[in-house]
Amino acid sequence: MESKTKKLKFPKGFLWGAATAAHQVEGGMKNDWTGWEKDNAERLAKVAAGKWQTWQQEKFPEMFDPKNYISGRACDHYNRFEEDFDLAKSLGHNAHRFSIEWSRIEPEEGKFDEREIEHYRKVLAALKARGIEPFVTLWHWTMPLWISDMGGVENVKFPEYFSRYATKMVEKLGSEVKFWVTLNEPTSVISNSYVLGNWPPQKKNIFSALKVYRVLAEAHNQAYAEIKKVNQDFQVGFANILQFVEPLNSKSFLDKIVAKIFDYFVNKKFSKLTGNNSDFLAAQYYFHSRVKFPGKRENENKIVSDLGWEIYPEGIYHVLKDLKKYNLPIYVTENGLADADDTKRANFINDHLKFVHQAISQGIDVRGYFHWSLLDNFEWDKGFWPRFGLIEIDYATLERKVRPSALEYANICKSNEIDV
Numbered sequence: 419m420e421s422k423t424k425k426l427k428f429p430k431g432f433l434w435g436a437a438t439a440a441h442q443v444e445g446g447m448k449n450d451w452t453g454w455e456k457d458n459a460e461r462l463a464k465v466a467a468g469k470w471q472t473w474q475q476e477k478f479p480e481m482f483d484p485k486n487y488i489s490g491r492a493c494d495h496y497n498r499f500e501e502d503f504d505l506a507k508s509l510g511h512n513a514h515r516f517s518i519e520w521s522r523i524e525p526e527e528g529k530f531d532e533r534e535i536e537h538y539r540k541v542l543a544a545l546k547a548r549g550i551e552p553f554v555t556l557w558h559w560t561m562p563l564w565i566s567d568m569g570g571v572e573n574v575k576f577p578e579y580f581s582r583y584a585t586k587m588v589e590k591l592g593s594e595v596k597f598w599v600t601l602n603e604p605t606s607v608i609s610n611s612y613v614l615g616n617w618p619p620q621k622k623n624i625f626s627a628l629k630v631y632r633v634l635a636e637a638h639n640q641a642y643a644e645i646k647k648v649n650q651d652f653q654v655g656f657a658n659i660l661q662f663v664e665p666l667n668s669k670s671f672l673d674k675i676v677a678k679i680f681d682y683f684v685n686k687k688f689s690k691l692t693g694n695n696s697d698f699l700a701a702q703y704y705f706h707s708r709v710k711f712p713g714k715r716e717n718e719n720k721i722v723s724d725l726g727w728e729i730y731p732e733g734i735y736h737v738l739k740d741l742k743k744y745n746l747p748i749y750v751t752e753n754g755l756a757d758a759d760d761t762k763r764a765n766f767i768n769d770h771l772k773f774v775h776q777a778i779s780q781g782i783d784v785r786g787y788f789h790w791s792l793l794d795n796f797e798w799d800k801g802f803w804p805r806f807g808l809i810e811i812d813y814a815t816l817e818r819k820v821r822p823s824a825l826e827y828a829n830i831c832k833s834n835e836i837d838v
Contacts, residue, residue: 433786
């Protein structure tokens with residue numbers, strides 16, 4: 419019997435693209451992370467054996483090389499952005515999310531580098547010339563050294579400094595940009611820097627973590643107000659990493675309580691602190707968490723990425739459904755996986771988009787999808803070995819190579835539909 423393929427059509431004007439972050443792709447940085455990398459590269463290479471499973475160690479021996487943990491020239495996207503945008507256009511992308519590197523723009527307090535502002539103007543012009551809608555992230559975790567020397571995101575003056583920088587960017591570049599993302603995944607910084615102590619400044623302190631919630635929320639709120647003063651029509655939001663959280667045992671009162679607490683701090687608290695100061699929701703989905711008392715995660719992990727993260731497409735539907743109550747347009751600004759062999763990415767994209775379509779069919783106003791990432795890139799404290807790119811990067815030669823999954827995704831972008 420002949421099998422019939424069903425096509426699911428996305429709304430007219432749906433945005434299709436991919437995302438990057440300056441520190442992960444540009445190269446040539448001087449910020450709080452670059453110093454931390456140099457100080458911690460040897461340690462990270464040594465602890466890799468205890469951190470990763472045997473199959474990961476065998477597949478990615480570069481994790482034992484300290485050089486893996488130094489961002490250096492990264493993908494040299496700073497100089498090769500036009501080449502990379504040509505590839506994005508050839509793959510049918512009509513939108514692209516990237517971040518401006520604050521440490522380039524304001525290397526000293528109050529001193530703005532006009533040449534670097536001009537660089538990002540050229541980046542925006544290159545996107546617009548190719549018919550690609552830019553989504554600009556103003557803060558993707560890294561910061562100028564003068565800010566980190568003052569205590570970074572723990573400093574109560576951080577919102578003032580950030581909103582000043584944000585205002586400067588929208589005044590200088592606003593003619594080219596409609597969509598502004600103030601902060602990327604504030605809760606990732608809170609958990610990794612101040613709860614787990616893995617990222618700079620490696621401070622495990624619950625009181626600091628709670629303070630940073632307030633400081634970053636205020637940074638968004640102030641920036642939102644200032645950006646809207648420049649132009650009421652600018653669309654402003656922040657990118658929130660959202661998990662699908664459920665109790666391991668749905669009949670266990672304790673598991674349900676733990677799941678509620680986890681869900682509040684991971685998914686809801688930051689939105690509560692920012693109130694109505696968003697014109698759209700930027701949702702980023704990677705994780706499904708089945709939690710049990712007193713706070714452990716126990717996922718089935720039937721299929722995992724190279725990082726060992728569970729691939730659970732249905733979770734994106736639950737995350738989007740939960741956002742419906744805010745009654746705002748939603749863009750999925752990140753969703754992706756580490757998959758060096760490119761054996762899972764095409765199915766990953768199709769399966770997640772099936773659930774995005776299901777959400778749309780139930781009246782949830784999703785207007786775009788950005789895969790993470792356009793390019794293989796520097797994955798923070800893990801370095802270069804996790805491969806998230808639609809485009810493979812040879813870090814020795816910097817050669818770009820389009821992966822087969824990128825071509826599958828291109829068919830979706832160009833046709834505005836998926837096959838089921």
